[in-house]
Amino acid sequence: xxxxxxxxxxxxxxxxxxxxxxxxxxxxxxxxxxxxxxxxxxxxxxxxxxxxxxxxxxxxxxxxxxxxxxxxxxxxxxxxxxxxxxxxxxxxxxxxxxxxxxxxxxxxxxxxxxxxxxxxxxxxxxxxxxxxxxxxxxxxxxxxxxxxxxxxxxxxxxxxxxxxxxxxxxxxxxxxxxxxxxxxxxxxxxxxxxxxxxxxxxxxxxxxxxxxxxxxxxxxxxxxxxxxxxxxxxxxxxxxxxxxxxxxxxxxxxxxxxxxxxxxxxxxxxxxxxxxxxxxxxxxxxxxxxxxxxxxxxxxxxxxxxxxxxxxxxxxxxxxxxxxxxxxxxxxxxxxxxxxxxxxxxxxxxxxxxxxxxxxxxxxxxxxxxxxxxxxxxxxxxxxxxxxxxxxxxxx
Amino acid sequence: xxxxxxxxxxxxxxxxxxxxxxxxxxxxxxxxxxxxxxxxxxxxxxxxxxxxxxxxxxxxxxxxxxxxxxxxxxxxxxxxxxxxxxxxxxxxxxxxxxxxxxxxxxxxxxxxxxxxxxxxxxxxxxxxxxxxxxxxxxxxxxxxxxxxxxxxxxxxxxxxxxxxxxxxxxxxxxxxxxxxxxxxxxxxxxxxxxxxxxxxxxxxxxxxxxxxxxxxxxxxxxxxxxxxxxxxxxxxxxxxxxxxxxxxxxxxxxxxxxxxxxxxxxxxxxxxxxxxxxxxxxxxxxxxxxxxxxxxxxxxxxxxxxxxxxxxxxxxxxxxxxxxxxxxxxxxxxxxxxxxxxxxxxxxxxxxxxxxxxxxxxxxxxxxxxxxxxxxxxxxxxxxxxxxxxxxxxxx
Numbered sequence: 001x002x003x004x005x006x007x008x009x010x011x012x013x014x015x016x017x018x019x020x021x022x023x024x025x026x027x028x029x030x031x032x033x034x035x036x037x038x039x040x041x042x043x044x045x046x047x048x049x050x051x052x053x054x055x056x057x058x059x060x061x062x063x064x065x066x067x068x069x070x071x072x073x074x075x076x077x078x079x080x081x082x083x084x085x086x087x088x089x090x091x092x093x094x095x096x097x098x099x100x101x102x103x104x105x106x107x108x109x110x111x112x113x114x115x116x117x118x119x120x121x122x123x124x125x126x127x128x129x130x131x132x133x134x135x136x137x138x139x140x141x142x143x144x145x146x147x148x149x150x151x152x153x154x155x156x157x158x159x160x161x162x163x164x165x166x167x168x169x170x171x172x173x174x175x176x177x178x179x180x181x182x183x184x185x186x187x188x189x190x191x192x193x194x195x196x197x198x199x200x201x202x203x204x205x206x207x208x209x210x211x212x213x214x215x216x217x218x219x220x221x222x223x224x225x226x227x228x229x230x231x232x233x234x235x236x237x238x239x240x241x242x243x244x245x246x247x248x249x250x251x252x253x254x255x256x257x258x259x260x261x262x263x264x265x266x267x268x269x270x271x272x273x274x275x276x277x278x279x280x281x282x283x284x285x286x287x288x289x290x291x292x293x294x295x296x297x298x299x300x301x302x303x304x305x306x307x308x309x310x311x312x313x314x315x316x317x318x319x320x321x322x323x324x325x326x327x328x329x330x331x332x333x334x335x336x337x338x339x340x341x342x343x344x345x346x347x348x349x350x351x352x353x354x355x356x357x358x359x360x361x362x363x364x365x366x367x368x369x370x371x372x373x374x375x376x377x378x379x380x381x382x383x384x385x386x387x388x389x390x391x392x393x394x395x396x
Numbered sequence: 397x398x399x400x401x402x403x404x405x406x407x408x409x410x411x412x413x414x415x416x417x418x419x420x421x422x423x424x425x426x427x428x429x430x431x432x433x434x435x436x437x438x439x440x441x442x443x444x445x446x447x448x449x450x451x452x453x454x455x456x457x458x459x460x461x462x463x464x465x466x467x468x469x470x471x472x473x474x475x476x477x478x479x480x481x482x483x484x485x486x487x488x489x490x491x492x493x494x495x496x497x498x499x500x501x502x503x504x505x506x507x508x509x510x511x512x513x514x515x516x517x518x519x520x521x522x523x524x525x526x527x528x529x530x531x532x533x534x535x536x537x538x539x540x541x542x543x544x545x546x547x548x549x550x551x552x553x554x555x556x557x558x559x560x561x562x563x564x565x566x567x568x569x570x571x572x573x574x575x576x577x578x579x580x581x582x583x584x585x586x587x588x589x590x591x592x593x594x595x596x597x598x599x600x601x602x603x604x605x606x607x608x609x610x611x612x613x614x615x616x617x618x619x620x621x622x623x624x625x626x627x628x629x630x631x632x633x634x635x636x637x638x639x640x641x642x643x644x645x646x647x648x649x650x651x652x653x654x655x656x657x658x659x660x661x662x663x664x665x666x667x668x669x670x671x672x673x674x675x676x677x678x679x680x681x682x683x684x685x686x687x688x689x690x691x692x693x694x695x696x697x698x699x700x701x702x703x704x705x706x707x708x709x710x711x712x713x714x715x716x717x718x719x720x721x722x723x724x725x726x727x728x729x730x731x732x733x734x735x736x737x738x739x740x741x742x743x744x745x746x747x748x749x750x751x752x753x754x755x756x757x758x759x760x761x762x763x764x765x766x767x768x769x770x771x772x773x774x775x776x777x778x779x780x781x782x783x784x785x786x787x788x789x790x791x792x
Contacts, residue, residue: 052491095448095669268728271673273491276663279675332664 009101011120012079013037013047019078026074028188031181034120034129036113037080038087039064040161048163049083049113051096052272064161066130066172066189073188078126081116085278086263087132087165089113090140090343091327091336095275099329104146105369108326111141114173118145121175128176128185134165135255136347138173139374142359144326146370147175148182148389152382154354157189166258169251169351177361179393186386197387199377200314202231205239208319208346216320216371219363223373226395227318230388237310239319240303244345247303251348253296256285277333303352311355311378316388318375321359322346325369349376356382358389362396405497407516408475409433409443415474422470424584427577430516430525432509433476434483435460436557444559445479445509447492448668460557462526462568462585469584474522477512481674482659483528483561485509486536486739487723487732491671495725500542501765504722507537510569514541517571524572524581530561531651532743534569535770538755540722542766543571544578544785549775550750553585562654565647565747573757575789582782593783595773596710598627601635604715604742612716612767615759619769622791623714626784633706635715638698640741646695647744652681653689673729699748707751707774712784714771717755718742721765745772752778754785758792 006017012034018041022028037047040060047054063071071077082097084090092115093099100119102110110119114131118141121129131138133151142149150173157172164170174189176182183194204224209217228234240247260282266272267282274282310317323342331339350357356379359372377385402413408430414437418424433443436456443450459467467473478493480486488511489495496515498506506515510527514537517525527534529547538545546569553568560566570585572578579590600620605613624630636643656678662668663678670678706713719738727735746753752775755768773781 093667095667267672268730271489271491271671271729273669273671274675275667276670276675276678277667279670279672280679282672283676283679333667334664 007125009103009119009123010098011081011100011116011123011125013082013097017079018044020071020076022071022074022076024074026072028070028184029074031075031128031184032078032126033070033075034079034081034117034126035067035077036083036117036131038083038132038163039067039130041067041077041080046163048086049094049097050085050272050274052270053086055270060161062161065158066162069189081120081129084113084115085274087113087134087137087163088259088278088281090136090340092141093329102145102326105144105326107328108369109144109329111144111326113137114141118142118147118175121177122147127181128174131173131175132162133171133173133350134169135251135351136343138175139321139347139350139357139359139372140343142175143321143372144370146361147177148179148361149173149175149359150186150382150385151350151357152190153356153379156380156382164262166255166262168258169255179390183386183390186382190382192383194383194386194390197384198391199231199316199384199388201233201235202228203235203237203310203315203317205317205319206236207238207240207244211244211345212320212323215365216324219365219371220320220373223360223363224318227392230391230395237317239317239349240306242299242302246299247348247352248341248344250296250299250303251351252344253288253292254300255351256281257288257293260285300352303349307349307353307355311376313378316375316377316385318373320346321372321374325365325367325371355379356385358385360389360392403521405499405515405519406494407477407496407512407519407521409478409493413475414440416467416472418467418470418472420470422468424466424580425470427471427524427580428474428522429466429471430475430477430513430522431463431473432479432513432527434479434528434559435463435526437463437473437476442559443476444482445490445493446481446668446670448666449482451666456557458557461554462558465585477516477525480509480511481670483509483530483533483559484655484674484677486532486736488537489725498541498722501540501722503724504765505540505725507540507722509533510537514538514543514571517543517573523577524570527569527571528558529567529569529746530565531647531747532739534571535717535743535746535753535755535768536739538571539717539768540766542757543573544575544757545569545571545755546582546778546781547746547753548586548778549752552776552778560658562651562658564654565651575786579782579786582778586778588779590779590782590786593780594787595627595712595780595784597629597631598624599631599633599706599711599713601713601715602632603634603636603640607640607741608716608719611761612720615761615767616716616769619756619759620714623788626787626791633713635713635745636699636702638695642695643699643744643748644737644740646692646699647747648740649684649688649692650696651747652677653684656681696748699745703745703749703751707772709774712771712773712781714769716742717768717770721761721763721767751775752781754781756785756788
């Protein structure tokens with residue numbers, strides 16, 4: 001099979017395709033999965049989406065925890081997928097490895113940084129795929145590619161063997177096309193059964209719905225109504241009284257500062273080749289004043305308090321995953337930067353508060369482009385969100 | 397011939413080697429030359445040292461003025477040479493195209509950005525080579541590789557077909573191993589004969605000699621004495637009463653600001669791949685306040701006044717070309733940055749004042765590494781400096 005037949009959307013990294021059969025008879029037997037090229041696979045170099053990342057690093061000697069867990073559960077690894085450079089990107093355009101096609105929106109970006117994982121699942125090249133989400137890297141491609149995707153509670157998934165970016169925000173997430181597969185994979189990775197269960201209350205984040213393109217709010221309305229009928233009690237609430245843009249600023253400050261700490265030694269020693277935009281982000285990160293970082297850490301505490309206050313133990317909140325559907329590929333940086341900033345306004349709550357968030361597929365704009373509806377639950381209520389996803393699919 | 401035999405120092409750009417025979421019977425008949433890959437050669441893409449520079453640009457339809465002039469004078473073009481990315485670099489390390497070997501100092505950088513041109517001439521792969529010098533890109537590799545090199549009077553050489561960086565500082569320069577070839581080529585490019593002629597007075601820049609590594613000052617002392625005996629009248633003077641570091645700051649501010657203007661549209665539209673250090677320089681350039689630029693433009697006026705005052709019509713000034721011999725290859729950025737800054741302290745006068753400067757070979761440190769002695773003349777006195785270079789070689 002040539003590369004194009006094998007990978008019609010350009011989702012997998014170049015070179016021989018890794019394939020590791022899952023253990024016989026596990027709960028995921030018969031499923032295939034891909035892993036973003038930030039996850040270690042024993043015997044191979046972890047590419048990190050940048051040609052100079054693997055240089056001088058030892059080849060992985062063991063699988064990342066998430067890869068091992070899926071293999072042990074019987075899923076078969078069918079390849080490693082393209083990522084934005086060292087996970088710094090939200091649109092999925094990689095100047096070195098190429099930009100995976102968005103199977104649901106040709107000519108549009110797939111979203112990133114877990115671009116190849118989302119594209120591979122959306123194209124049906126595998127049943128599920130591992131991604132990472134620091135500032136939106138699973139949620140955004142879920143929305144743009146019309147997939148189920150989860151950013152789990154921060155700290156609930158073992159990150160061993162996953163390349164770090166900003167440790168206080170980093171998570172491992174995953175994608176699926178259908179809720180059944182999503183639930184099977186989630187049960188394994190979360191380590192708990194997905195029992196049928198409903199939250200007691202749904203909050204609709206009015207500031208977030210007001211922030212998005214009207215076309216997106218329109219497209220999501222039927223899903224919100226379906227979700228409301230499922231839950232029963234619905235209330236409108238402000239997600240971020242301090243301002244979504246204020247939360248975004250805090251998240252960007254914390255995430256950038258940490259990413260600079262993560263990468264500065266590598267940059268100094270290797271002077272790696274990078275896309276200008278990625279280097280620019282790191283240079284700007286290096287210049288963040290400590291006073292800004294201190295402020296951002298305090299705002300994070302406020303965001304955490306806000307979500308604790310809103311969600312209690314049995315409430316979920318919904319918001320649009322992204323403010324718009326997938327933008328066109330190849331736009332100039334000056335056009336993309338405001339789009340990135342607007343995405344951060346909706347995604348900041350993940351890194352700030354660490355609550356679990358699931359992006360649900362099903363909505364499309366009038367142009368036929370997918371957009372995701374996110375549900376956010378109390379910390380540790382990941383399984384509840386998956387259960388809601390399952391019920392939502394039944395209602396469709 | 398394989399690539400290694402053909403190009404043992406890695407001086408030429410990858411791909412088929414360009415060769416264009418010079419016109420029969422000109423004054424440079426029998427000489428071969430190379431051109432830095434910032435000069436247009438009709439029918440080929442000008443690479444600019446960056447893989448994303450040629451993308452979307454038309455292939456050159458005519459030769460750059462300097463290339464055409466050498467061909468018309470009978471010299472044969474034998475290849476295009478590696479340059480630092482879009483001429484932004486002073487050490488000659490290119491992460492995409494490779495770092496040419498320094499034939500005179502293996503294990504050390506060749507200097508840049510005209511790295512391949514200097515390496516090719518130093519290795520004897522051609523008789524002369526075209527480079528560009530904005531902030532030191534001919535002078536530094538001349539010093540590090542032990543060559544004759546000239547940064548001509550700003551504005552005296554037609555820059556048509558040469559890729560710009562910072563127009564108020566950009567110049568076309570060239571290299572040669574011996575003074576005879578240097579004079580032949582200079583006569584053609586300067587458009588005037590190199591008559592035997594001596595300046596009336598030599599100024600020794602005490603601040604510049606005090607600024608360099610003692611080993612470099614020691615190595616250059618015999619050359620300064622020889623030069624003094626040649627000229628007759630010798631006087632010690634401060635080159636930059638305001639401070640070499642102040643001149644460096646002004647030059648860096650002006651050059652960076654202009655380079656940002658030169659490249660910003662390309663960066664925005666193409667998001668090119670670059671070495672981190674190159675991108676960092678451009679990001680920092682984009683943030684220079686207008687007040688800094690205004691100050692730098694005033695300091696440039698002061699530097700110009702100072703050189704007019706010092707050099708009159710018949711005086712030359714000498715200073716070390718670089719503060720040290722070629723550094724080792726592959727040093728971390730944090731080690732290189734202070735070295736770059738020190739180089740700028742000695743090279744700033746070129747871009748600030750636009751006077752002609754020739755770097756003379758002949759000195760070596762105790763470790764056997766070449767270092768250049770620079771002579772600077774009045775504006776338009778390029779031929780006088782070449783004449784001095786010729787006499788200096790006779791005195792050796």
